[in-house]
Amino acid sequence: MKKILVTGSDGFIGSHLTEELVKSGKKVRAFVCYNSFNTWGWLDTLPKEILNEIEIFSGDVRDPNGVRKAMIGIDEVYHLAALIAIPFSYHSPDTYVDTNIKGTLNVLQAARDLDVSRVLVTSTSEVYGTAQYVPIDEKHPFQGQSPYSATKIGADRLAESFYRSFNLPVTIVRPFNTYGPRQSARAVIPTIITQLLSGTVEIKLGSLSPTRDFNYVKDTVSGFIEIAKSQTTIGEEINIATQQEISIGELAEELIRQINPNARIICDEQRLRPDKSEVNRLLGSNEKIRYLTSWKPEYPLECGLSETIAFFQKNLNRYKTDLYNI
Template sequence: MTWSGRRVLVTGADGFIGSHLTEALVEAGAAVRAVCFYNSQGSLGWLDTIEPDVRAALDVRLGDIRDARFVEESCRGMEVVFHLAALISIPHSYQAPESFVDTNVRGTLNVLEAVRRARCARLVHTSTSEVYGTPETIPIRESHPLRGQSPYSATKIAADKLCEAFRCTYDVPVVILRPFNTFGPRQSARAVIPTILLQLLRQAPHITLGNLEPRRDLTFVSDTVAGFVAAGTAAGIEGETIHLGTGRAESVRDIVAAAQRVCQHEANVVVCPERIRPRHSEVMVLQSDPSRATDLLGWQAKVSLDEGLRRTAEWLRAHLDRFPVDYAI
C-alpha cells in the first residue's frame, strides 16, 4: 500500500517522536494533519524546526486532546490516525497525576470516540513498555501482565484498556504499538540519554544521575518511526498489541560508558538523591521480545546503540543553546 495522498492525522505531532513521524509521513506522500498542543505563542514545538517545504505541506491544528469537540473535528475525513499526544514524564506524574488522567485517559477516550464516529480505517495508539512495571519474566512478551508502578504507567494502562474495549465493543480498527525506550534528536533533555550526553558535551567534571542499575531496551527514533509507519499500513493487525524494541537491555551505567566513548570525554558519576525514584515505583528492567513486530510488521530495529548515541550527540552539539544548563544537573 502506498501513502501517496492518504489523509493522515498525527496527535503529538509537535513532540519528539511525533515530529519525526510527521516528517516521515509527508516524505512518503501522505496528506498530514498535525495536531499540536495549543499555546499562546503559536509554537508548533519541534515542527517549528523542520524543513520549510515539509512544514508548508502540513495542515496544522492547534488544540487540546482533552477537548472532545476539537478532537472530533480534527479526525473528520481522516483515513489513518496516529495517536501519540500524552503527558510522558514519570517524575512529573508523581506531582500531577490528575493532569495525566485527563490527558492520557480522557484524551485517548476522545480520540477513540472521534475515530469511531469518523469511521477511520485505522487508529495506531501509542502505549509504552512502562505498562509492565518490573517484569516477572524477560524478555517481555505482549501477553505479560500489566502493573502500574507510576501514575504515568497507570494512565497508559487505562488508555490501552479503553482501546481494547473500543475494539471489542464497537469494532474500532485500533492497533496498539508499545515502544520501549526511544531516543534520538529532539528528545526531552529530562530523559536519561540527553541528560548524560548534555553533561558530557559540556565537559562536566562529573555527571549527575539517578539510579544507575535500571536496564532499558533502547530504540533509535528512526527505527521507532519505521514501526509506526508499518503499523499504519500492515494488513489484518486490528486489535493487536505490538512491541517496538531491540530485544536487548542496557543499564544506565552501560549507557554512560557508551556515551563517554562517543563524546570522548570521561567523567565520574555522582548519584543525586533527588533523582532516585520511590523504590517500588522504579522499574528495574524493560527488555522486549520484538518478534511479533517482525512477524506482523516485517519490522526490526537497525540502528545500534553506539550509532544512535553518535547521531544524538551530533545533533545535541549543534543545538546546545536550546538546552538550559540546569536541565543537565
C-alpha cells in the same frame, strides 16, 4: 489518497513520524498543542519544503470538540499526544489522567463516530513494570509503577475496549525506550549528553542498575508505519523493541567514552525514583512485530547514540543543562 492525523506531532517521536510520512508522500494533518505563542514544537525546525506540506491544527486532546473537529476527513490516526515524564507524574497525576486517559477516549470516540479506517494508539513499555520474565512479550502482566504508567495502562485498555465493543480498527503500538534527536531533556540519554556537552565532569544520575531496551527514533517511526500498513495488526498490541538491553550505568559509560572520557558519574538523590516505583528491567520481545510486519531494527545503539550526540552538539542552546528536568 489517505489523509493522516498525527496527535502529538509537535513532540519528539511525533515530529519524526510526521516528517517521515510527508517525505513518503502522505497527506498529513498535524495536531499540535495550542499555546499563545503559536509555536508548533519541533515542527518549527523542519525544512520549509516539509513544513509547507503539513496542515497544522492547534488544539488540546483533552477537549473532545477540538479533537472531533481535527478528525473530520481523516482516514488514519496516529495518536501520540500524551504526558510522559515519570517524575512529573508523581507531582501532578490529575493532569496525566486528563491527558492520557481522557485524551485517548476523545480520540477513540471521534474515530468511532467519524468511521476512521485505522487508529494507532501509542502505549509504552512502562505499562509492564519491572520484567517478571524476559524478553517481555505482549502477554506479560501489566503493573502501574507510576501514575504515568497507570494512565497509559488505562488508555490501552480503553483502546482495546473500543475494538472489542465497537469493532473500531485499533492497534496498540508499544515502543520500548525511544531516543534520538529532538528528545526532551527529562529523558536519560539527553540528560547525560547535555551534561557532558556543557563541560560538566560530574554527571548527575539516579539509579545506575536498571536496564532498558533502547530504540533509535527512526526505528520507532518505521515500526509505526509498518504496523499501519498491515491489516493483520488490527486489534493487536505490538511491541517495538530491539530485544537487547543495557544498564543505565553502562549507557552512561558509553556516552562518556564518546564525549568526554574524563567525566565521572555521581548519584543525585533527587533523581532516584521511589523503590517500588523504579522499573528495574525492561527487555522487550520483538517476535510479534517481526511476524506481522516486515519491520526490523536498523540502528545499533552505538550508531544511534553518535547521531544523537551530533544533534545535541548543534542544538545545546535549546536545553537547560544546569537543571534537573522532570
